[in-house]
Amino acid sequence: EPEVTQTPSHQVTQMGQEVILRCVPISNHLYFYWYRQILGQKVEFLVSFYNNEISEKSEIFDDQFSVERPDGSNFTLKIRSTKLEDSAMYFCASNYGIQETQYFGPGTRLLVL
Protein backbone atom coordinates (compact mmCIF):
# COMPACT_ATOMS: atom_id res chain seq x y z
CA GLU A 1 0.00 0.00 0.00
CA PRO A 2 1.52 3.40 -0.93
CA GLU A 3 2.47 5.68 1.94
CA VAL A 4 3.50 9.26 2.47
CA THR A 5 7.19 9.42 3.39
CA GLN A 6 9.13 12.16 5.16
CA THR A 7 12.81 12.95 5.67
CA PRO A 8 14.59 13.38 7.92
CA SER A 9 12.89 11.59 10.78
CA HIS A 10 14.69 13.83 13.28
CA GLN A 11 16.40 17.19 12.88
CA VAL A 12 18.28 19.21 15.46
CA THR A 13 19.15 22.79 14.60
CA GLN A 14 20.34 25.98 16.20
CA MET A 15 18.00 28.90 16.66
CA GLY A 16 18.13 31.21 13.64
CA GLN A 17 19.12 28.48 11.21
CA GLU A 18 17.10 27.50 8.16
CA VAL A 19 15.63 24.02 7.91
CA ILE A 20 13.96 22.21 5.04
CA LEU A 21 11.64 19.34 5.77
CA ARG A 22 10.89 16.99 2.92
CA CYS A 23 7.87 14.93 2.03
CA VAL A 24 7.01 12.56 -0.77
CA PRO A 25 3.22 12.39 -1.04
CA ILE A 26 1.39 9.41 -2.47
CA SER A 27 2.03 9.51 -6.19
CA ASN A 28 -1.46 10.13 -7.60
CA HIS A 29 -2.50 12.58 -4.88
CA LEU A 30 -3.17 16.17 -5.81
CA TYR A 31 -3.53 17.97 -2.50
CA PHE A 32 -0.72 18.34 0.01
CA TYR A 33 -0.64 19.58 3.58
CA TRP A 34 1.69 20.39 6.42
CA TYR A 35 0.71 20.11 10.05
CA ARG A 36 2.64 20.46 13.26
CA GLN A 37 2.17 18.90 16.67
CA ILE A 38 3.93 20.32 19.67
CA LEU A 39 4.77 17.58 22.15
CA GLY A 40 1.67 16.42 24.01
CA GLN A 41 -0.65 18.75 22.16
CA LYS A 42 -3.09 18.53 19.29
CA VAL A 43 -2.29 18.50 15.60
CA GLU A 44 -2.40 21.99 14.06
CA PHE A 45 -2.91 22.83 10.40
CA LEU A 46 -0.20 24.93 8.75
CA VAL A 47 -0.82 25.03 5.02
CA SER A 48 -2.49 23.28 2.09
CA PHE A 49 -1.15 23.19 -1.45
CA TYR A 50 -2.80 22.40 -4.75
CA ASN A 51 -1.87 22.98 -8.36
CA ASN A 52 1.48 24.46 -7.39
CA GLU A 53 0.12 27.11 -5.12
CA ILE A 54 -1.00 27.58 -1.55
CA SER A 55 -4.73 26.96 -1.10
CA GLU A 56 -5.08 27.85 2.56
CA LYS A 57 -2.79 28.71 5.42
CA SER A 58 -3.23 29.20 9.11
CA GLU A 59 -2.08 32.04 11.35
CA ILE A 60 0.89 29.90 12.34
CA PHE A 61 2.16 29.91 8.75
CA ASP A 62 3.82 33.33 8.79
CA ASP A 63 6.56 34.79 6.61
CA GLN A 64 9.14 32.48 8.16
CA PHE A 65 7.49 29.51 6.48
CA SER A 66 7.34 28.59 2.81
CA VAL A 67 6.37 25.52 0.84
CA GLU A 68 7.47 24.26 -2.51
CA ARG A 69 6.96 21.39 -4.89
CA PRO A 70 10.34 21.48 -6.60
CA ASP A 71 9.70 18.46 -8.78
CA GLY A 72 7.01 15.89 -9.49
CA SER A 73 7.46 13.99 -6.28
CA ASN A 74 8.76 16.15 -3.42
CA PHE A 75 6.87 18.64 -1.28
CA THR A 76 8.99 20.73 1.09
CA LEU A 77 8.45 22.96 4.08
CA LYS A 78 11.12 25.58 4.74
CA ILE A 79 11.51 27.47 7.98
CA ARG A 80 13.81 30.42 7.28
CA SER A 81 14.99 31.38 10.74
CA THR A 82 14.00 28.83 13.33
CA LYS A 83 12.81 29.80 16.78
CA LEU A 84 12.73 27.72 19.95
CA GLU A 85 8.94 27.49 19.67
CA ASP A 86 9.22 25.84 16.25
CA SER A 87 10.27 22.65 18.03
CA ALA A 88 7.55 20.15 17.19
CA MET A 89 6.67 17.14 15.12
CA TYR A 90 5.87 18.17 11.55
CA PHE A 91 3.52 15.96 9.57
CA CYS A 92 2.99 16.01 5.84
CA ALA A 93 -0.29 14.67 4.47
CA SER A 94 -1.84 14.19 1.05
CA ASN A 95 -5.09 13.21 -0.57
CA TYR A 96 -6.47 12.71 -4.03
CA GLY A 97 -9.56 14.89 -3.75
CA ILE A 98 -10.34 17.81 -1.50
CA GLN A 99 -13.04 15.84 0.32
CA GLU A 100 -11.10 12.62 0.54
CA THR A 101 -9.24 11.09 3.44
CA GLN A 102 -5.87 12.64 4.20
CA TYR A 103 -2.97 10.24 4.63
CA PHE A 104 -0.26 11.33 7.02
CA GLY A 105 3.46 10.75 6.79
CA PRO A 106 5.49 9.48 9.77
CA GLY A 107 6.59 12.98 10.73
CA THR A 108 9.84 14.87 11.24
CA ARG A 109 10.72 15.71 14.80
CA LEU A 110 12.36 19.14 14.82
CA LEU A 111 14.29 20.32 17.83
CA VAL A 112 15.51 23.92 17.90
CA LEU A 113 18.22 24.66 20.44
Next chain:
Amino acid sequence: GENVEQHPSTLSVQEGDSAVIKCTYSDSASNYFPWYKQELGKRPQLIIDIRSNVGEKKDQRIAVTLNKTAKHFSLHITETQPEDSAVYFCAPSRGGGSYIPTFGRGTSLIVHP
Protein backbone atom coordinates in the same frame (compact mmCIF):
# COMPACT_ATOMS: atom_id res chain seq x y z
CA GLY B 1 -12.97 29.44 13.22
CA GLU B 2 -14.18 26.01 14.25
CA ASN B 3 -14.18 25.27 17.96
CA VAL B 4 -13.71 21.56 18.65
CA GLU B 5 -13.96 19.95 22.08
CA GLN B 6 -13.31 16.36 22.99
CA HIS B 7 -14.43 14.53 26.11
CA PRO B 8 -13.07 12.90 28.10
CA SER B 9 -9.42 13.89 27.89
CA THR B 10 -8.42 10.56 29.44
CA LEU B 11 -10.34 7.29 29.47
CA SER B 12 -9.24 4.20 31.33
CA VAL B 13 -11.08 0.91 30.75
CA GLN B 14 -10.62 -2.78 31.36
CA GLU B 15 -9.99 -5.05 28.41
CA GLY B 16 -13.31 -6.13 26.95
CA ASP B 17 -15.17 -3.02 28.07
CA SER B 18 -16.61 -0.45 25.68
CA ALA B 19 -15.21 3.05 25.26
CA VAL B 20 -17.02 6.15 24.01
CA ILE B 21 -15.38 9.44 23.11
CA LYS B 22 -17.43 12.49 22.24
CA CYS B 23 -16.52 15.39 19.98
CA THR B 24 -18.48 18.62 19.82
CA TYR B 25 -17.96 21.24 17.16
CA SER B 26 -19.23 24.73 16.54
CA ASP B 27 -19.38 25.17 12.76
CA SER B 28 -22.78 24.09 11.47
CA ALA B 29 -21.26 23.91 7.98
CA SER B 30 -19.04 20.98 9.00
CA ASN B 31 -19.83 17.98 6.87
CA TYR B 32 -16.93 15.53 7.26
CA PHE B 33 -16.23 13.88 10.60
CA PRO B 34 -13.18 11.63 10.93
CA TRP B 35 -11.53 9.98 13.90
CA TYR B 36 -7.77 9.46 13.99
CA LYS B 37 -5.77 7.12 16.20
CA GLN B 38 -2.25 8.15 17.16
CA GLU B 39 0.05 5.75 18.94
CA LEU B 40 2.96 7.21 20.86
CA GLY B 41 5.49 8.80 18.53
CA LYS B 42 3.64 7.76 15.39
CA ARG B 43 1.53 9.38 12.71
CA PRO B 44 -2.22 9.98 13.04
CA GLN B 45 -4.10 7.26 11.22
CA LEU B 46 -7.71 7.45 10.12
CA ILE B 47 -9.78 4.74 11.76
CA ILE B 48 -13.28 5.72 10.78
CA ASP B 49 -15.12 8.65 9.26
CA ILE B 50 -18.65 9.74 8.52
CA ARG B 51 -20.21 12.32 6.28
CA SER B 52 -23.13 14.54 7.13
CA ASN B 53 -25.71 12.60 5.17
CA VAL B 54 -25.26 9.52 7.37
CA GLY B 55 -26.13 9.12 11.05
CA GLU B 56 -24.05 6.08 11.93
CA LYS B 57 -21.26 3.98 10.48
CA LYS B 58 -19.74 0.79 11.81
CA ASP B 59 -16.54 -1.08 11.03
CA GLN B 60 -16.11 -4.23 13.12
CA ARG B 61 -15.48 -3.06 16.71
CA ILE B 62 -15.49 0.62 15.84
CA ALA B 63 -18.49 2.85 15.16
CA VAL B 64 -19.13 6.54 14.75
CA THR B 65 -22.44 8.27 15.37
CA LEU B 66 -23.31 11.77 14.26
CA ASN B 67 -25.87 14.21 15.62
CA LYS B 68 -25.76 17.20 13.30
CA THR B 69 -28.55 19.02 15.12
CA ALA B 70 -26.64 18.94 18.39
CA LYS B 71 -23.28 19.31 16.59
CA HIS B 72 -21.50 16.34 18.07
CA PHE B 73 -20.22 12.99 16.93
CA SER B 74 -18.91 10.09 18.94
CA LEU B 75 -16.45 7.25 18.58
CA HIS B 76 -17.53 3.90 20.00
CA ILE B 77 -15.09 1.05 20.53
CA THR B 78 -16.47 -2.26 21.73
CA GLU B 79 -14.57 -5.22 23.21
CA THR B 80 -11.53 -3.05 23.79
CA GLN B 81 -8.08 -4.61 23.56
CA PRO B 82 -4.72 -3.38 24.93
CA GLU B 83 -3.65 -2.47 21.40
CA ASP B 84 -6.49 0.05 21.29
CA SER B 85 -4.48 2.12 23.78
CA ALA B 86 -3.59 5.37 22.00
CA VAL B 87 -4.62 9.00 21.67
CA TYR B 88 -7.76 9.51 19.59
CA PHE B 89 -8.44 12.78 17.78
CA CYS B 90 -11.58 14.01 16.12
CA ALA B 91 -11.04 16.42 13.24
CA PRO B 92 -14.22 17.82 11.68
CA SER B 93 -14.02 19.87 8.53
CA ARG B 94 -16.51 21.90 6.58
CA GLY B 95 -17.42 22.24 2.97
CA GLY B 96 -17.76 25.42 0.99
CA GLY B 97 -14.25 25.26 -0.39
CA SER B 98 -12.38 24.63 2.84
CA TYR B 99 -11.79 21.08 3.93
CA ILE B 100 -9.09 21.77 6.45
CA PRO B 101 -9.66 19.70 9.57
CA THR B 102 -9.66 21.24 13.02
CA PHE B 103 -8.30 18.69 15.43
CA GLY B 104 -9.61 18.22 18.93
CA ARG B 105 -7.16 18.09 21.84
CA GLY B 106 -7.25 14.32 21.90
CA THR B 107 -8.44 11.60 24.23
CA SER B 108 -5.91 9.27 25.77
CA LEU B 109 -7.45 5.80 25.91
CA ILE B 110 -5.80 3.28 28.21
CA VAL B 111 -6.98 -0.31 28.04
CA HIS B 112 -5.83 -2.41 30.99
CA PRO B 113 -5.30 -6.12 30.34
